[in-house]
Amino acid sequence: MTDFNAIQETLVNLDEARLLQLVKDALDQGTPAGGILNKGLIAGMDIVGEKMENEDMFIPEVLMAAQAMGKGVEILKPLLGEDATSARGCAVIGTVKGDLHDIGKNLVAMMMESAGLAVHNLGVDITPEEFVKQVKEKQANLLCLSALLTTTMPMMKQTIDAVVESGLRDQVKIMVGGAQVTQAFADDIGADAFAPDAGSAAKKAKALGS
Numbered sequence: 382m383t384d385f386n387a388i389q390e391t392l393v394n395l396d397e398a399r400l401l402q403l404v405k406d407a408l409d410q411g412t413p414a415g416g417i418l419n420k421g422l423i424a425g426m427d428i429v430g431e432k433m434e435n436e437d438m439f440i441p442e443v444l445m446a447a448q449a450m451g452k453g454v455e456i457l458k459p460l461l462g463e464d465a466t467s468a469r470g471c472a473v474i475g476t477v478k479g480d481l482h483d484i485g486k487n488l489v490a491m492m493m494e495s496a497g498l499a500v501h502n503l504g505v506d507i508t509p510e511e512f513v514k515q516v517k518e519k520q521a522n523l524l525c526l527s528a529l530l531t532t533t534m535p536m537m538k539q540t541i542d543a544v545v546e547s548g549l550r551d552q553v554k555i556m557v558g559g560a561q562v563t564q565a566f567a568d569d570i571g572a573d574a575f576a577p578d579a580g581s582a583a584k585k586a587k588a589l590g591s
């Protein structure tokens with residue numbers, strides 16, 4: 382049986398080599414990739430978050446944990462998604478201006494790709510103007526905004542306002558998400574959808590984007 386605690390602890394202890402080995406071992410034992418992601422890597426990153434909050438871990442260490450987690454996700458990636466069929470819509474995704482968190486956003490992008498959407502991942506710290514430009518250029522029918530900080534969540538509203546001002550709002554559905562984002566917040570700022578995690582984001586994207 383897979384010891385998810387060991388995966389969490391190894392991530393928190395920043396032992397990347399051992400972490401990647403434990404992820405591979407878990408797969409070899411037949412543990413589903415989704416379980417390794419949620420009960421191992423994401424649960425471990427939550428502990429990192431708590432330690433960061435309590436000042437038991439600092440930014441360079443958190444970055445190392447984030448990098449190790451990213452490598453773990455790369456191993457799981459081919460096994461996480463649903464089968465891609467035909468393109469089921471075109472999505473532009475990015476983390477809003479002022480926010481540099483990208484692990485969750487990348488997971489969402491990956492799951493959406495696996496669900497058959499064409500995904501343009503713009504990266505982090507994206508201005509409202511750039512989102513509008515990319516939606517126009519890519520003729521996207523879905524705009525996905527991620528924010529992890531309470532201080533950058535208002536930038537989601539500013540981005541939606543910019544889409545409205547550009548005249549593109551009728552052509553594009555907007556989904557928002559990120560650790561502090563809630564359905565109530567999404568409703569408040571005029572988003573079409575909110576998803577709490579990458580799996581449900583991909584399902585909602587499929588429904589909205591096709």
Ligand code: B1M
Pocket residue numbers: 423426427428429430431433434440441443444447479480481482483484485486488489524525526527528529530531532556557558559560561575576577578579580582
């Ligand atoms: Co940051 N950070 N961080 N950080 N960091 C948090 C978010 C924090 C909760 C930690 C804490 O204090 N407990 C806290 C925010 C508090 C708040 O605003 N209420 C925080 C802070 C304060 C900060 C800084 C301000 C710290 C400082 O400098 N003093 C700073 C800000 C930098 C900036 O962005 N301008 C900062 C910096 C960093 C690092 C650069 C060191 C690093 C990011 C590295 C990277 O992303 N490449 C980092 C990290 C790693 C974290 C924690 C520990 C982990 C985030 C993560 O990757 N989680 C985080 C604590 C935590 O969340 N537990 C924290 C794993 C990931 C899979 O989950 O991103 O939630 P998540 O994504 C989920 C869902 O939210 C959802 O699906 C994903 C997968 O299921 N989702 C969507 C995400 N986007 C979605 C979009 C959707 C739908 C669903 O639709 C479009």
